[in-house]
Amino acid sequence: xxxxxxxxxxxxxxxxxxxxxxxxxxxxxxxxxxxxxxxxxxxxxxxxxxxxxxxxxxxxxxxxxxxxxxxxxxxxxxxxxxxxxxxxxxxxxxxxxxxxxxxxxxxxxxxxxxxxxxxxxxxxxxxxxxxxxxxxxxxxxxxxxxxxxxxxxxxxxxxxxxxxxxxxxxxxxxxxxxxxxxxxxxxxxxxxxxxxxxxxxxxxxxxxxxxxxxxxxxxxxxxxxxxxxxxxxxxxxxxxxxxxxxxxxxxxxxxxxxxxxxxxxxxxxxxxxxxxxxxxxxxxxxxxxxxxxxxxxxxxxxxxxxxxxxxxxxxxxxxxxxxxxxxxxxxxxxxxxxxxxxxxxxx
Amino acid sequence: xxxxxxxxxxxxxxxxxxxxxxxxxxxxxxxxxxxxxxxxxxxxxxxxxxxxxxxxxxxxxxxxxxxxxxxxxxxxxxxxxxxxxxxxxxxxxxxxxxxxxxxxxxxxxxxxxxxxxxxxxxxxxxxxxxxxxxxxxxxxxxxxxxxxxxxxxxxxxxxxxxxxxxxxxxxxxxxxxxxxxxxxxxxxxxxxxxxxxxxxxxxxxxxxxxxxxxxxxxxxxxxxxxxxxxxxxxxxxxxxxxxxxxxxxxxxxxxxxxxxxxxxxxxxxxxxxxxxxxxxxxxxxxxxxxxxxxxxxxxxxxxxxxxxxxxxxxxxxxxxxxxxxxxxxxxxxxxxxxxxxxxxxxxxxxxxxxxxxxxxxxxxxxxxxxxxxxxxxxxxxxxxxxxxxxxxxxxxxxxxxxxxxxxxxxxxxxxxxxxxxxxxxxxxxxxxxxxxxxxxxxxxxxxxxxxxxxxxxxxxxxxxxxxxxxxxxxxxxxxxxxxxxxxxxxxxxxxxxxxxxxxxxxxxxxxxxxxxxxxxxxxxxxxxxxxxxxxxxxxxxxxxxxxxxxxxxxxxxxxxxxxxxxxxxxxxxxxxxxxxxxxxxxxxxxxxxxxxxxxxxxxxxxxxxxxxxx
Numbered sequence: 001x002x003x004x005x006x007x008x009x010x011x012x013x014x015x016x017x018x019x020x021x022x023x024x025x026x027x028x029x030x031x032x033x034x035x036x037x038x039x040x041x042x043x044x045x046x047x048x049x050x051x052x053x054x055x056x057x058x059x060x061x062x063x064x065x066x067x068x069x070x071x072x073x074x075x076x077x078x079x080x081x082x083x084x085x086x087x088x089x090x091x092x093x094x095x096x097x098x099x100x101x102x103x104x105x106x107x108x109x110x111x112x113x114x115x116x117x118x119x120x121x122x123x124x125x126x127x128x129x130x131x132x133x134x135x136x137x138x139x140x141x142x143x144x145x146x147x148x149x150x151x152x153x154x155x156x157x158x159x160x161x162x163x164x165x166x167x168x169x170x171x172x173x174x175x176x177x178x179x180x181x182x183x184x185x186x187x188x189x190x191x192x193x194x195x196x197x198x199x200x201x202x203x204x205x206x207x208x209x210x211x212x213x214x215x216x217x218x219x220x221x222x223x224x225x226x227x228x229x230x231x232x233x234x235x236x237x238x239x240x241x242x243x244x245x246x247x248x249x250x251x252x253x254x255x256x257x258x259x260x261x262x263x264x265x266x267x268x269x270x271x272x273x274x275x276x277x278x279x280x281x282x283x284x285x286x287x288x289x290x291x292x293x294x295x296x297x298x299x300x301x302x303x304x305x306x307x308x309x310x311x312x313x314x315x316x317x318x319x320x321x322x323x324x325x326x327x328x329x330x331x332x333x334x335x336x337x338x339x340x341x342x343x344x345x346x347x
Numbered sequence: 348x349x350x351x352x353x354x355x356x357x358x359x360x361x362x363x364x365x366x367x368x369x370x371x372x373x374x375x376x377x378x379x380x381x382x383x384x385x386x387x388x389x390x391x392x393x394x395x396x397x398x399x400x401x402x403x404x405x406x407x408x409x410x411x412x413x414x415x416x417x418x419x420x421x422x423x424x425x426x427x428x429x430x431x432x433x434x435x436x437x438x439x440x441x442x443x444x445x446x447x448x449x450x451x452x453x454x455x456x457x458x459x460x461x462x463x464x465x466x467x468x469x470x471x472x473x474x475x476x477x478x479x480x481x482x483x484x485x486x487x488x489x490x491x492x493x494x495x496x497x498x499x500x501x502x503x504x505x506x507x508x509x510x511x512x513x514x515x516x517x518x519x520x521x522x523x524x525x526x527x528x529x530x531x532x533x534x535x536x537x538x539x540x541x542x543x544x545x546x547x548x549x550x551x552x553x554x555x556x557x558x559x560x561x562x563x564x565x566x567x568x569x570x571x572x573x574x575x576x577x578x579x580x581x582x583x584x585x586x587x588x589x590x591x592x593x594x595x596x597x598x599x600x601x602x603x604x605x606x607x608x609x610x611x612x613x614x615x616x617x618x619x620x621x622x623x624x625x626x627x628x629x630x631x632x633x634x635x636x637x638x639x640x641x642x643x644x645x646x647x648x649x650x651x652x653x654x655x656x657x658x659x660x661x662x663x664x665x666x667x668x669x670x671x672x673x674x675x676x677x678x679x680x681x682x683x684x685x686x687x688x689x690x691x692x693x694x695x696x697x698x699x700x701x702x703x704x705x706x707x708x709x710x711x712x713x714x715x716x717x718x719x720x721x722x723x724x725x726x727x728x729x730x731x732x733x734x735x736x737x738x739x740x741x742x743x744x745x746x747x748x749x750x751x752x753x754x755x756x757x758x759x760x761x762x763x764x765x766x767x768x769x770x771x772x773x774x775x776x777x778x779x780x781x782x783x784x785x786x787x788x789x790x791x792x793x794x795x796x797x798x799x800x801x802x803x804x805x806x807x808x809x810x811x812x813x814x815x816x817x818x819x820x821x822x823x824x825x826x827x828x829x830x831x832x833x834x835x836x837x838x839x840x841x842x843x844x845x846x847x848x849x850x851x852x853x854x855x856x857x858x859x860x861x862x863x864x865x866x867x868x869x870x871x872x873x874x875x876x877x878x879x880x881x882x883x884x885x886x887x888x889x890x891x892x893x894x895x896x897x898x899x900x901x902x903x904x905x906x907x908x909x910x911x912x913x914x915x916x917x918x919x920x921x922x923x924x925x926x927x928x929x930x931x932x933x934x935x936x937x938x939x940x941x942x943x944x945x946x947x948x949x950x951x952x953x954x955x956x957x958x959x960x961x
Contacts, residue, residue: 057797076805078806088633093640117631121632319619319623324587332622
């Protein structure tokens with residue numbers, strides 16, 4: 001047996017980086033936590049699309065979900081902000097550097113309770129960024145209290161029944177201005193990948209609410225955010241395929257079977273019909289479908305709404321092309337003549 | 348039945364022929380929403396144009412229309428521009444307050460009033476000038492709807508005649524006020540002023556001693572509000588991201604800034620903005636956005652008042668601990684809670700210095716004038732980036748919203764200082780970096796900006812415990828090491844904050860320590876103590892926090908040191924106590940005013956005399 005081996009060539013993406021370059025620190029979340037699956041999808045998607053990791057800004061608030069940005073994309077700057085107020089930090093950072101690809105990760109407590117105000121205003125502004133809600137219906141870090149997305153009648157481990165209706169973050173997002181709104185399940189690898197990749201190239205606010213079971217505090221009988229509940233109640237709206245801009249898309253599409261959404265950078269989202277007709281460009285249709293699903297105890301997953309036309313917040317600000325953060329002094333400090341002119345007016 | 352006291356019947360008029368030149372204050376009492384602001388500004392400006400040092404202070408209600416408002420104009424040949432407690436000429440236009448306003452006057456003051464108010468029956472020791480405003484306004488303003496707004500211009504004419512203000516100056520001030528585009532409005536108002544002047548000339552015999560005489564003190568000077576001066580400072584500091592939430596008295600700071608940015612910060616080649624301004628949903632969001640932008644490398648700022656500062660508390664702690672630069676303007680108003688939103692106070696000094704939970708300390712700059720609003724703004728943006736921390740520029744309603752005479756602002760003589768930022772080229776040389784490592788011994792680490800095109804640029808910013816490499820930690824030694832470095836950084840700042848302005852007086856046993864707008868009253872009080880009581884007093888004008896060694900030296904060199912506070916709880920004094928030695932604390936005495944009006948010299952002088960046992 002020879003002792004000399006030739007190492008297999010390292011697998012790299014189109015910008016020459018290995019998947020290792022997209023990883024983060026070792027997770028400290030519970031084994032089996034849905035959030036870890038989502039982190040893995042993030043790593044895969046950013047690697048596969050060949051996104052330059054240093055162009056990404058990771059943002060989070062406070063909670064189990066908000067810890068996860070430390071567990072992926074080590075080569076990206078990250079900002080773990082205060083509870084419920086990640087949107088403000090992200091808004092400021094993205095205004096300062098419009099080339100930054102913003103990736104926000106938050107939870108249902110962070111978004112739907114303390115942060116509902118900032119979430120709604122982020123939605124209203126349609127700030128171009130990815131906003132993932134890791135939704136498990138409970139506060140994990142404080143040991144299992146209900147959050148505002150817990151379903152009416154769902155049960156805590158202690159037996160307490162939730163008697164308030166939930167906020168549906170997807171309904172809020174699509175009604176008030178987000179331009180890519182989806183729901184998924186942390187256990188659905190293929191769907192979540194297609195959604196994340198779409199969000200990466202979408203030129204507006206992408207809100208992805210991912211049901212992500214909490215194995216420690218909300219995975220029991222009576223929970224509506226458990227693995228078993230999702231297995232029984234998840235209803236996929238369609239099958240999704242993401243075709244990146246740099247790939248050949250000249251594949252024949254059968255009429256009526258597939259809806260093709262062309263995205264900002266020339267990528268395509270292929271939406272293949274399953275059991276029902278669903279038009280993800282109709283806001284009213286989406287709200288209607290969510291309303292019906294709630295009545296029927298279904299969890300609709302897939303693309304709920306997509307709008308590739310609406311201007312985003314950065315476009316409305318009419319800023320120069322280069323990032324504000326690095327403008328040279330000559331661009332940001334008016335001349336002495338300008339000051340003299342102002343002084344003269346005030347005499 | 349009136350409950351007002353009637354003064355003694357003996358008038359105390361000055362001798363005939365006695366005049367008081369360029370040393371008086373005028374108070375105009377009106378109802379807000381009646382267009383009096385134009386008349387008051389024009390009156391103030393006309394005195395300014397005559398070369399006489401002048402100041403104007405608006406005491407207005409938190410209301411849009413219908414509540415009493417007072418505007419005080421002080422002319423002073425000595426250059427005193429603080430509020431003068433005694434009113435020498437009252438213009439009484441508001442029936443609701445007229446009787447009380449008249450009762451408060453010192454004997455010998457003059458009163459211009461609306462004739463039907465019959466104020467002359469109240470006292471016999473004042474100079475009364477009744478004016479039939481309604482009768483005079485009708486012929487000069489045929490449109491009955493506009494009369495309410497034009498009516499006030501009549502008193503400008505009356506006062507001009509009484510004080511010998513050149514009517515050409517009124518005319519010129521009107522043109523300045525309305526600009527070329529509103530020539531019709533200027534003409535209408537000019538007609539009213541003229542009618543007032545003619546009426547006075549025809550009707551009155553001047554019996555009061557007050558008079559304006561031309562001086563040449565104002566050559567080259569400008570008139571500006573502190574808020575606009577801060578806005579200009581921010582623009583010339585190169586601000587790029589501005590976030591705000593409307594609140595009195597700070598709103599006009601950002602509104603003024605927006606106006607200037609639109610004129611001077613649109614890129615000529617592309618027609619696009621070199622800035623972003625966002626009106627946020629609340630102060631929680633405005634500070635969050637400012638920090639996000641500062642973290643990403645923008646020169647960011649937000650502007651607010653006390654209630655906003657309270658709301659920003661949590662985020663400011665994050666800014667301190669995660670070391671994120673931004674500039675926060677606090678245009679202080681009267682608290683606690685909603686307080687008196689349109690009155691002035693230095694009420695946030697102590698809470699801002701230590702804002703947020705845990706051990707936190709924040710640098711504060713205290714401008715006292717529009718010129719310092721401008722220069723300190725530029726310093727504040729550099730300082731925030733140099734020390735990677737939120738910096739507070741503490742003004743107040745008096746400075747922010749009132750009109751001040753000022754020397755024109757100097758163009759910045761130093762290039763912008765972006766602090767310790769590592770570029771991709773730096774990282775090539777270094778290989779890696781530790782965000783929170785004290786490489787230079789000043790407590791300030793090196794940072795990289797997000798989206799720096801380099802594989803080693805990233806670090807993770809967090810409000811949770813972190814080590815030198817910005818990694819999560821709960822270790823005792825890591826935590827203590829980091830907190831000690833932050834304390835060391837704060838110590839370093841002492842040598843770099845704006846230096847105090849100190850006037851040592853020979854043989855002075857006593858000294859004053861004051862900050863911000865207390866300056867005008869303290870400076871005048873020093874003169875009063877010297878001239879009227881033969882007490883020399885030194886004066887240390889604090890221009891920033893953290894304090895530096897000169898403050899201790901000043902206290903040591905005096906027997907008794909009066910710390911002037913525009914708040915009830917002696918906040919500036921309390922802040923000094925936190926770090927002074929017992930022998931220095933023993934020398935400190937407190938002078939406090941907290942009635943919501945701009946501080947005046949007499950209040951200070953009387954208090955010193957009382958505490959000195961004289």
